Amino acid sequence: MTYHRETRAARLTAPGPGRPLAVPLYQTANFVFDGPDEVAEAMSGPGSFSYTGHSNPTSRALEDAMADLEGGTKALVTASGTGAVNSVLQAVLRQGDHVIAQRELYGGTFSILKNMTDRWGLEVTYITGADPAEVTEALRPTTKLLYLETIANPTGHVPDIPALAAQAKRNGVITAVDNTFATPLLCRPIEHGADVVLHSATKYLGGHHDVVGGIAVFADESLYQETWRHSVRLGVTADPFAAWLILRGLKTLPLRVARQCESALLLAERMSEHPAVSTVYHPGLPTHPSHSRAKRLLGGFGGTFAAETTDARAFMRALKLILNAPSLGGTESIVMHPATTSHRDMDAEALRQAGVSPNMVRIALGVEHPADLWADVEQALDKLSNVSPALTSRA
Ligand SMILES: *Cc1c(COP(=O)(O)O)cnc(C)c1O
Helix, strand or coil, X not given: CCCCHHHHHHCCCCCCCXXXXXXCCCCCCECXXXXXXXXXXXXXXXXXXXXXXXXXXXXXXXXXXXXXXXXXXXXXXXXXXXXXXXXXXXXXXXXXXXXXXXXXXXXXXXXXXXXXXXXXXXXEEEECCXXXXXXXXXXXXXXXXXXXXXXXXXXXXXXXXXXXXXXXXXXXXEEEEECCCCHHHHCCHHHHCCCEEEEECCCCCCCCCCCCCEEEEECCHHHXXXXXXXXXXXXXXXXXXXXXXXXXXXXXXXXXXXXXXXXXXXXXXXXXXXXXXXXXXXXXXXXXXXXXXXXXXXXXXXXXXXXXXXXXXXXXXXXXXXXXXXXCCCCCCEEECHHHCCCCCCCHHHHHHHCCCCCEEEEECCCXXXXXXXXXXXXXXXXXXXXXXXXXXXX
């Protein structure tokens, strides 16, 4: 019988001699062989272990676990989510190629695409991702890649992955989906037609704000092989200790994500009723433009959401329990100002397209008690309404 994902995440298979219950850490840069032929043979691909810059048994255990959880055939662990994104883009694209990308995109990915456009002649058309007709319209003979995010950062926009990926497939275009915000617990893009799924393992998978890493999961073998070659050239293969920490995080991923989703929805609902909040961007709210797609495609609405308050900076300074810090997805709740941090490389027009406004904050829930988190948000919002003349007149 096939166990549930929650069970499979908790019960990872450990490689190596004996029967270690936890996956052992192979903190070694290289492996020893009987002679030169054996070394040469082992170095020819990712299948065997020769040099940790190519592959490593601890990293492989994480790759196997993630391929299983995402329903892919192979996975590749990288030194960061950015490393995974770059490896896949380099594996798929050449000079002059065309990419169709969701406009509400992680700022770092937008900046990679912009750099490839400015310096290497890549062409990019941005779409909302709500309608497959956008793909049909954007298609060119040079289109090679459709790039989406399951739950866009920070607006919570959810693209119609099955319809868009089907349209891409009909035209020989590869679909890549960044599944960082959803994790394989809430969505498995390969089941919806994606060819490759990307993760910043720094976020939910690692889950403790103590490791940087990335993962790409592939529906089939050939793109995996090509991406592996590029990850080696870029030098972004993962350190085994980072892979080990992410494996450790994976075991509690289902518990953490369930709590984070629950707290995010609670805060989103309560914030949307507070006079100092103008808009809440959470796909679980019926008012969110992606709500019906989110219900259809996701097993939960995610643990991170955005909101516009009357004064983003004052709100962030007034928080006591929720920390001012970058990143998301860990055990500690974090607040961030996207316009000046994750999306700082975007000009005003790109920010508008991505739905990022100056008074928007992003809250990434941790695993603290939801009542403590709401109490913190409420006291900060209450201070805000006191200082806003506009609100005093409204109230
Ligand atoms: C953080 C993030 C990345 C980049 O990952 P790093 O591990 O920080 O390099 C990519 N995509 C999304 C959606 C992210 O949140």
